[in-house]
Amino acid sequence: MSTVTAAETTTTDRSLPVVLKVEGLNVDLRTPRGTVRAVDNVGFEARAGQTLALLGESGCGKSMTAKAVAGLLDPIADVDGGEILLNGTDLARLSPKQRRKFAGPELGIVFQDALTALNPVYPVGAQLGEAFRIHHGLSAKEAKAKAVDLMRRVGIPEPEARVNAYPHQFSGGMRQRILIAMAVALNPKLLIADEPTTALDVTVQAQIMALLKSLREESDMAVVLITHDLAVVAEEADTVAVMYAGNVVETGRVADVFASPRHPYTKGLLESVPVNAERGAELNSIPGSPPELHKIPAGCVYQDRCPLVQEVCRAERPKLLPVVSKEPAAADGATPRAAACHFSEELDK
Amino acid sequence: MTETRIQSNDRPLIEVDGVTKTFHVAKSASGNSRLRALDGINLSVRRGETLGLVGESGCGKSTLARTLMMLERPDAGAVRFDGTDPFGLRGKELLEWRRRVQMVFQDPFASLNARMTAGEIIAEPWKAHRGLYKTSREREARVRELLHMVGLRPSDAKKSPQEFSGGQRQRIGIARALALNPDVIILDEPVSALDLSVQAQVLNLLNDLQQRLGVSYVFISHDLSVVRHVADRVAVMYLGRIIETGRTEDVFEHPRHPYTAALMSASPKLDVSGAERQRIILQGEIPSPLDPPSGCRFRTRCWKAQDVCAEQAPGSEPAGKDAGHLAECHFPLETLKVRSGELAPMP
Structure with a gap:
C-alpha cells in the first residue's frame, strides 16, 4: 500500500499554454428518424499539465465530442462546422492523411472498454510498438524494446516476460494500463480519456487515476477526461465543461462550479x-x-x-x-x- | 457472526448460517477447478430493514443473492427464511415462499420482455400465483395501482418497454417485484445502469415504498455512497467471505477491516473544499477465487499483513462496543478513524 495526498488546491493558470481549443463544434448524426444534432456549438479549452473534464449523462454528446476531436467519428456522424485547434492547427481542415501524420503523435486516446479496444489476436507488445513503427520507422525489434519500456512506465510487473502475452491474459486493470501506455507512447501533448475507469472496480480505479495523474505531471500533457461521475471530476479535474443534450451548459474551474x-x-x-x-x-x-x-x-x-x-x-x-x-x-x-x-x-x- | 440474541418475535426474516457454495469450472493454471464463490457466509436480514451488500466484482455478492433466491443450492450451511429452510419446501409451500422473495435486476433494458406491454409484465407473476387476484378486473385494477405506486401513469400499462426511459423501465421492474406483495426484495445493482439525475428518483421511490409497505431490501451495489444512503446495515464481501459487517454508520465511520478502509478511501469523494486527504491505494487486484491466498484472503494486498495472516484465517471478532459490528482481521484498525475519506488518528 502506498498513500498519496490528493486534492491539493489546483488553480488554473492562464499562462499555461492552450493545447486544445474547440470552438463552435457541431456534430450531426444520420439516423433513421432523420439527421439530428448530437453536438451543438460546443467549445472548451484544455491547457498543458491540466485536466479538463467533460461531464454529462449518457447521450449528452461528451463521447461524440471526444471522437470528433480525435477524428474517430462513426461513418454516420459528420462534423458540421467548428474549429478543433490542436496547438494552433485546425484538425477539422486537414485531410485524413495529414491529420494522421500531424495528430497521430500529438494526441492519444484511452477508451472505456480495454478488452474491445485491444486486438485479441496480437500480443500486447506488437500493439504497443505499432506507433513507433508507423511514426518513428523503428524495426520490430526496436519497437518491442520500446514496448517493454512503456509497460514498465505504466506499472505492469515483469514487462520483459509479458510483452508477448495476449490481451486476454491480463486483468481488467492491467489492460487499461496497456491502453494508457499505447496512448502515451509518443509523448502526446493531449490525452483524451473516455470513461477510463468506468468498467473497473473502485480500488483499481484509484490506481488508474493515480497513474494518469503521474503521467500528466511527468510530461505536462493536457488531459481531457470524459466522465459521468461527479466525484471523479471533483478529485481529478482542474476545469469542467458540463454537457446536456449536446450543449455545454456550464463551464469553469471545478472548485467554483461545484461550490456554487x-x-x-x-x-x-x-x-x-x-x-x-x-x-x-x-x-x-x-x-x-x-x-x-x-x-x-x-x-x-x-x-x-x-x-x-x-x-x-x-x-x-x-x-x-x-x-x-x-x-x-x-x-x-x-x-x-x-x-x-x-x-x-x-x-x- | 452471531447477532446479539434476539427474542423470538424479533427473529430475523432471513438467516444465513455458514453457507458455502463451490462451482466446478475449467482448470486454472495451478490445476484447481473448484471455485469457492461463497465460503462460510453468515448474515441476517430483519423485517423492514435494508441490508447493503458491497464488494468488488468476483467477491461473491451475486452468488449470495442467487442463493437467497434459491437459484443456487449451498453445499454446506443453512438458509432460514422466517425460521424454515426454503430448500426443504415443496409444492404450495414452495410457491408461497417464492411469492415472498422477489428480485429487481441491474439492467432495465435486458430484464423486461420487449414483446410484452408494461401491464403484461407486471401481471405475469400472477400466472404462477393464480390465487392472488382471481378476476381480470381485479388484476387490471391492481396493475393500475402498482403503476401508480411506482410513479407511472395507468395508461402506461399499454405501452411496451421500448417506449420508456431507463429509469421508467426500472420502475416497471420494481412494480413487477411488488406484484406479489413480497416480504423481501433482492435488489441487484438496481441503480447502477441509471444516469445520476434518474438514480436519485429511483432511490427515493425505493425508500418511499419501504416505509409504506415495510418490505425488507437486500441492496447489492458497488457504489458506496448509494449504500451509505439506503442501508441500515452493511456487509462487505471479499473473495467469498463477509469480512466486515455492522450498522451502516459504524462500518462507514469506523471501518475495522483494512479492506473496508481501503475501499472507502478509494471511492472518489465529491469534495472541492481543497482539504487534503490521505488515500489508501491498494496494490494489485483481487486474486483469482480459484487460487485464494492461504489464511486471510486479503493478506496479499494488505499493508498490515504479518506471518500469522498467511498461516491462520482470522475469526470474526466483535469490533468494539457496537453491537453486531464484526470484522475478520488479525489486526483490525483501531487507531484510525475514517470519516468522509479522511484518515486521521482517533481522538
Missing part, C-alpha cells in the same frame, strides 16, 4: 448525489429524463426539467455567457466561468 453552480442542471446533478444527504432522507432529484436527440426542444435544452423555467426559456436558447459572481473570492479571475441560462444570476448564492 450557476446552471440549474449542474445544481440538480450535485444535489442528486447521495453523499451529504441524511441516510434515508429524500434526495433531491431532477424530474423526468434527458430528451432524446430528435426531441431536443427549441429554446433552452433543459426547459422541460428546469424548476426556474419561464416563457423566455421556451422562446430563446440561452448563450454560454460569462457569469459574474457577487462574491469575488469565489471567482478565480484567471478562469472565466460561463453558464448557458437566462436565470444564471438567480443561482448566485
Whole structure:
C-alpha cells in the first residue's frame, strides 16, 4: 500500500499554454428518424499539465465530442462546422492523411472498454510498438524494446516476460494500463480519456487515476477526461465543461462550479448525489429524463426539467455567457466561468 | 457472526448460517477447478430493514443473492427464511415462499420482455400465483395501482418497454417485484445502469415504498455512497467471505477491516473544499477465487499483513462496543478513524 495526498488546491493558470481549443463544434448524426444534432456549438479549452473534464449523462454528446476531436467519428456522424485547434492547427481542415501524420503523435486516446479496444489476436507488445513503427520507422525489434519500456512506465510487473502475452491474459486493470501506455507512447501533448475507469472496480480505479495523474505531471500533457461521475471530476479535474443534450451548459474551474453552480442542471446533478444527504432522507432529484436527440426542444435544452423555467426559456436558447459572481473570492479571475441560462444570476448564492 | 440474541418475535426474516457454495469450472493454471464463490457466509436480514451488500466484482455478492433466491443450492450451511429452510419446501409451500422473495435486476433494458406491454409484465407473476387476484378486473385494477405506486401513469400499462426511459423501465421492474406483495426484495445493482439525475428518483421511490409497505431490501451495489444512503446495515464481501459487517454508520465511520478502509478511501469523494486527504491505494487486484491466498484472503494486498495472516484465517471478532459490528482481521484498525475519506488518528 502506498498513500498519496490528493486534492491539493489546483488553480488554473492562464499562462499555461492552450493545447486544445474547440470552438463552435457541431456534430450531426444520420439516423433513421432523420439527421439530428448530437453536438451543438460546443467549445472548451484544455491547457498543458491540466485536466479538463467533460461531464454529462449518457447521450449528452461528451463521447461524440471526444471522437470528433480525435477524428474517430462513426461513418454516420459528420462534423458540421467548428474549429478543433490542436496547438494552433485546425484538425477539422486537414485531410485524413495529414491529420494522421500531424495528430497521430500529438494526441492519444484511452477508451472505456480495454478488452474491445485491444486486438485479441496480437500480443500486447506488437500493439504497443505499432506507433513507433508507423511514426518513428523503428524495426520490430526496436519497437518491442520500446514496448517493454512503456509497460514498465505504466506499472505492469515483469514487462520483459509479458510483452508477448495476449490481451486476454491480463486483468481488467492491467489492460487499461496497456491502453494508457499505447496512448502515451509518443509523448502526446493531449490525452483524451473516455470513461477510463468506468468498467473497473473502485480500488483499481484509484490506481488508474493515480497513474494518469503521474503521467500528466511527468510530461505536462493536457488531459481531457470524459466522465459521468461527479466525484471523479471533483478529485481529478482542474476545469469542467458540463454537457446536456449536446450543449455545454456550464463551464469553469471545478472548485467554483461545484461550490456554487450557476446552471440549474449542474445544481440538480450535485444535489442528486447521495453523499451529504441524511441516510434515508429524500434526495433531491431532477424530474423526468434527458430528451432524446430528435426531441431536443427549441429554446433552452433543459426547459422541460428546469424548476426556474419561464416563457423566455421556451422562446430563446440561452448563450454560454460569462457569469459574474457577487462574491469575488469565489471567482478565480484567471478562469472565466460561463453558464448557458437566462436565470444564471438567480443561482448566485 | 452471531447477532446479539434476539427474542423470538424479533427473529430475523432471513438467516444465513455458514453457507458455502463451490462451482466446478475449467482448470486454472495451478490445476484447481473448484471455485469457492461463497465460503462460510453468515448474515441476517430483519423485517423492514435494508441490508447493503458491497464488494468488488468476483467477491461473491451475486452468488449470495442467487442463493437467497434459491437459484443456487449451498453445499454446506443453512438458509432460514422466517425460521424454515426454503430448500426443504415443496409444492404450495414452495410457491408461497417464492411469492415472498422477489428480485429487481441491474439492467432495465435486458430484464423486461420487449414483446410484452408494461401491464403484461407486471401481471405475469400472477400466472404462477393464480390465487392472488382471481378476476381480470381485479388484476387490471391492481396493475393500475402498482403503476401508480411506482410513479407511472395507468395508461402506461399499454405501452411496451421500448417506449420508456431507463429509469421508467426500472420502475416497471420494481412494480413487477411488488406484484406479489413480497416480504423481501433482492435488489441487484438496481441503480447502477441509471444516469445520476434518474438514480436519485429511483432511490427515493425505493425508500418511499419501504416505509409504506415495510418490505425488507437486500441492496447489492458497488457504489458506496448509494449504500451509505439506503442501508441500515452493511456487509462487505471479499473473495467469498463477509469480512466486515455492522450498522451502516459504524462500518462507514469506523471501518475495522483494512479492506473496508481501503475501499472507502478509494471511492472518489465529491469534495472541492481543497482539504487534503490521505488515500489508501491498494496494490494489485483481487486474486483469482480459484487460487485464494492461504489464511486471510486479503493478506496479499494488505499493508498490515504479518506471518500469522498467511498461516491462520482470522475469526470474526466483535469490533468494539457496537453491537453486531464484526470484522475478520488479525489486526483490525483501531487507531484510525475514517470519516468522509479522511484518515486521521482517533481522538
